[in-house]
Amino acid sequence: MRAAVLRQWGDATQLSIAEIPIPVPGPGEVRVNIHYAALNPVDYKMRNGRFRWFMNRSFPKILGVEAAGIVSECGPNVSSLRPGDAVYIYTAARFRLGCYAEYNVVKATEAVVLPPNFDLKTGASLSVAPVTALQVLRDVASVGTGTQVLINGASGAVGLCAVQWAKMRGAHVTAVCSARNADLVRQFGADTVIDYQQRDFTRENARFDLIFDCVSTLSFRACRRVLAPDGQYINLMLRPLDLLYQRWHNLFSKQKFHTVLMKFRPDDIKTTIEAVQNGQLHIPLDTVFLPEDIQQAHLYQESGRSTGKNLLDFTQ
Numbered sequence: 001m002r003a004a005v006l007r008q009w010g011d012a013t014q015l016s017i018a019e020i021p022i023p024v025p026g027p028g029e030v031r032v033n034i035h036y037a038a039l040n041p042v043d044y045k046m047r048n049g050r051f052r053w054f055m056n057r058s059f060p061k062i063l064g065v066e067a068a069g070i071v072s073e074c075g076p077n078v079s080s081l082r083p084g085d086a087v088y089i090y091t092a093a094r095f096r097l098g099c100y101a102e103y104n105v106v107k108a109t110e111a112v113v114l115p116p117n118f119d120l121k122t123g124a125s126l127s128v129a130p131v132t133a134l135q136v137l138r139d140v141a142s143v144g145t146g147t148q149v150l151i152n153g154a155s156g157a158v159g160l161c162a163v164q165w166a167k168m169r170g171a172h173v174t175a176v177c178s179a180r181n182a183d184l185v186r187q188f189g190a191d192t193v194i195d196y197q198q199r200d201f202t203r204e205n206a207r208f209d210l211i212f213d214c215v216s217t218l219s220f221r222a223c224r225r226v227l228a229p230d231g232q233y234i235n236l237m238l239r240p241l242d243l244l245y246q247r248w249h250n251l252f253s254k255q256k257f258h259t260v261l262m263k264f265r266p267d268d269i270k271t272t273i274e275a276v277q278n279g280q281l282h283i284p285l286d287t288v289f290l291p292e293d294i295q296q297a298h299l300y301q302e303s304g305r306s307t308g309k310n311l312l313d314f315t316q
C-alpha cells in the first residue's frame, strides 16, 4: 500500500511516499481503507521531534491522527463494526498514528461509524478541530446565551468551528483574524471582527467573559485587563509552567486561566455529526492534497495560514 512515511525527525523533506505491506488486524482491531486523512498542526510538531521523548524511536513512521474510510476487515472479537462500514478514526492515543496511508489498523474503539452518505472529506476531521472547540466552549467555559466570547485565531480550523459552536449556544462572538479573512469569519457567524495587525484588543475597552486563544499567541497576563471580573482565558498550548501557574492562580482569583487538551469522546463526535447533518456546523476545508504532495502539504499546514482543514486524498 501507499503511505507517506517519515524517515527521521526533521523538516518536511523527511517525508516521502513508500510502498509498504498492508497491515493485518489483530483481536479487537479493524483495518480501514482510508479515503481522506486530515493534516493537523500536531503532525508537524511530531515530525520535527517535539514529542520524541514520548514516541517510539523506530523509523520509518507513519504520521496522522485522524481520517475517514471504509472498514475492509475485522479482526477476532469485533462485534461493533462490519466490513463496508464508513468510519471516522482517531489514533492519537499512545501515538499509534498511521493515518497517512491507504490502510490503517485501529482498535474498534477508535472508530466511529458515520451515517449513510456522510461526506468522507468532512468525516476525516471530526475531532481535532470541532470537538476541541466544543469541549472548550461547552464543558470548560459553559458558554450560553449572551456570553461575550472573543476567539483569537478565528480563521483557522479550530477557530472557525469555535465561532459556529459559540453562535449556536447564543453567544456574541468577536473574531480576531487578519483583514484578508474578515469576510470568511463573518460568513461563519462572527458578530464583530478585529484585525490583529491593526488593533490590539487587549488595550481597548470591550470586556469578554471568555477569551479563547485558539492559536495560543496571546498570554493570560495580557488578556486579564479585558476579561470580565469572572472571565476565563483558555488556550490550547501545553506549557508545563503554565499548568503550575494556573493551579495556583485559579485558587485565588475569579478570573480563570485554563489550558485544554481535547479528549477523544465518541459522544462528542456524534454531536458533531448531528450538527453537520442539520446544517448548524460546517467543518471548514482548505486544501485537498495528493499523498505524493505530502511535503508541500506539511509546508502549507506549518505556514500557519490555513483557513480550515487540509486533507490527503488516498482515493486517487
Ligand SMILES: NC(=O)c1ccc[n+]([C@@H]2O[C@H](COP(=O)([O-])OP(=O)(O)OC[C@H]3O[C@@H](n4cnc5c(N)ncnc54)[C@H](OP(=O)(O)O)[C@@H]3O)[C@@H](O)[C@H]2O)c1
Residues within 6 Å of the ligand: 040, 041, 042, 128, 129, 132, 152, 153, 154, 155, 156, 157, 158, 159, 176, 177, 178, 179, 180, 181, 196, 214, 215, 216, 217, 236, 237, 238, 260, 261, 262, 301, 304, 305, 306, 307, 308
Ligand atoms: N490542545 C488541543 O487539544 C488542541 C487541539 C486542536 C488544536 N490544537 C492547537 O491549536 C492550534 C490551532 O489549530 P488550528 O488547526 O486551528 O490551526 P490552523 O488552522 O493552522 O490555524 C491557522 C490560522 O491561524 C491564524 N493565525 C496565525 N497567527 C495568528 C495570530 N497571531 N493571531 C490571530 N490569528 C492567527 C491564521 O490566520 P492569518 O493567516 O490571518 O494570520 C490562520 O487562519 C495549533 O497550535 C494546534 O496544535 C490543540
